[in-house]
Amino acid sequence: MNPLLAAEQAVLGSVLLDPDQLSHLDWLAPDHFYRPVHRALFAALRKLRNDGHPALAEKSVPLSWVTDAVDEAGLHVRGLTTTYTHTLTSACPRPAHAPVYGRMVLEGAIHRSITEHAIRLHQAARADALRGEVEGALHYADVLTGVLNDLAQRWGTEPRPVAPAAPPATAPVSPPPVRTERVAEDEQFLLAVLTEQPKAMHEVVGWLRPRDFADPTHGQLYRCLGALHHRGEPIDRITLLWEAQRRGLLADGTLSGEQLTAICDGVGPGSADWLGQLVLRSSVTRTAATSARAIRALAENEALAPGRLINHALHALGPLDEVRTRWQSANGRPTPPPTGSVPSPNGPPSAQVRAALARSTPRPISPPAARPSSAPSPAAVPPPSRSHG
Structure with a gap:
């Protein structure tokens, strides 16, 4: 049997056998159940509890507790019968283990929810790349960050970015085919303008980085331009070619003199600021797609514990936060306040404590003063460096 299905049945069976177990499952929500019938039945059981069902005051559980729950759930889902409740109660080895079964359900929900939101972020990034926009990708990145913080609170862990020991295996992300040629043209045009109009480097050097270029060769050429600009040396196609040679780009085959000539020839008037924003906008959507794919790969690893999954996912969003700040x-535009939850100086909120105790052996809680200081919010990003190294 699927472990997740067994856990969902065990939770419901424990509550049907012992309504008091609901008091230990306040951190578990109906949406955390995968099967719609289980979702509806758990919501019905909670509603009966909140409405003060007579079964809560009796020593033995009356049949009405089961039949009323089935009737209430039947208003929202089809196919639920009283016969199925016998299957649920039989699937529960020990009603007192309800919090542990609930932890299993929550763990499955965390993996499933993060996967779903990562897919939405990836789809939004691809759509924005086609339209030449970034708003959709940035919106869904904020949504995913909020989901990660909410799941961390329910699981009872402090949300903080933590790099995985080994990066998740993902296929390389390529821009949409209809935009690939256009992105390359924008990058070449920008490099030509910066070569012919050296003073234009001041317009982009503060926020454009070599890694923002989709073509690695273009990024290396921009790095060369940045180095010449930083040293205050003259910039033209000859000095650029010389700097490329000094960095070994000609020797290792990354660049040829003919390629540089092709990039610089035929340039007309152009705005470096506008072209730089086109390149950076493309970088935002590419970075969002890359982060989404990395997070999805993490979430699909069932062996990864929820706390580690959440913190690794927050770390995967770090590059997107950085490029968003430069955008x-x-x-x-002013940088918005962090979207993540700010850790309390007095320790985690009570909801986190209850969730943590529900999934582990209760231990004495140390005084607030004895707790280590919290890590900074994952959304906090240092100001962009002017270095092109």
């Missing part, structure tokens, strides 16, 4: 700087 906002390029557009003259």
Whole structure:
């Protein structure tokens, strides 16, 4: 039997056998159940409890507790019968283990929820890349961050970015085919403008980085331009070619003189700021897609514990937070406040404590003063560096 299905049945069976177990499952929500019939039945049982069902005051559980729950759940889902409740009660080895069964259900929900939101972020990033926008990807990134913080509170852990021991195996992310050629043209045009108009480097050097270029060769050329600009040396196609040679780009075959000539020839007037924003906008959607794929790969690893999954997912969103900050700087927009929850100086909220105790052996809670200081919010990003190294 599927372990998740067994856990869902065991939770419901324990509550049907012992209504008092609901008091130990306040951190578990109906949406955490995978099967719709289980979701509806758990919601019905909680509603009966909140409405003060007579079964809560009796020593032995009356049949009405089961029949009323089935009737209430039947208003929202089809196919639930009283006969199925016998299957649920038979699937529960010990009603007192309800919090442990609930932990298993929550663990499955965490993996499932993060997977679903990662897919939505990836779809939004691809759609934005096609439309030449970034708003959809950034919105779903905020949604995913909020989901991760909520799940961390329910699981009883402090949300903080933690790098995985080994990066998840994901296929390389390529931009949509209809935009690949256009992105390459924008990058070449920007490099040509910066080569022919060296003063234009001041317009982009504060927020554009070599890694923002989709073509690695273009990124290396921009790095060379940045190095010349940083040293205050003249910039033209000859000095750029010389800098590329000094960095070994000609020797290792990354670049040829003919390629550089092709990039610089035929340039007309252009705005470096506008072209730089096109390149950075493409970088935002590519980074969002990469982060989404990494998070999905993490979530699909069933052996990864929920706390580690949440913190690894927050770490995977770090590059997107960094490029978003530079995008906002390029557009003259103030950086918004962190979207993540701010850790309390007095320790985690009571909901986290209850969730943690529900999935482990209760231990004495140390005084607030004895707790270690919390890590900074995952959404906090250092100001962009002007280095091109």
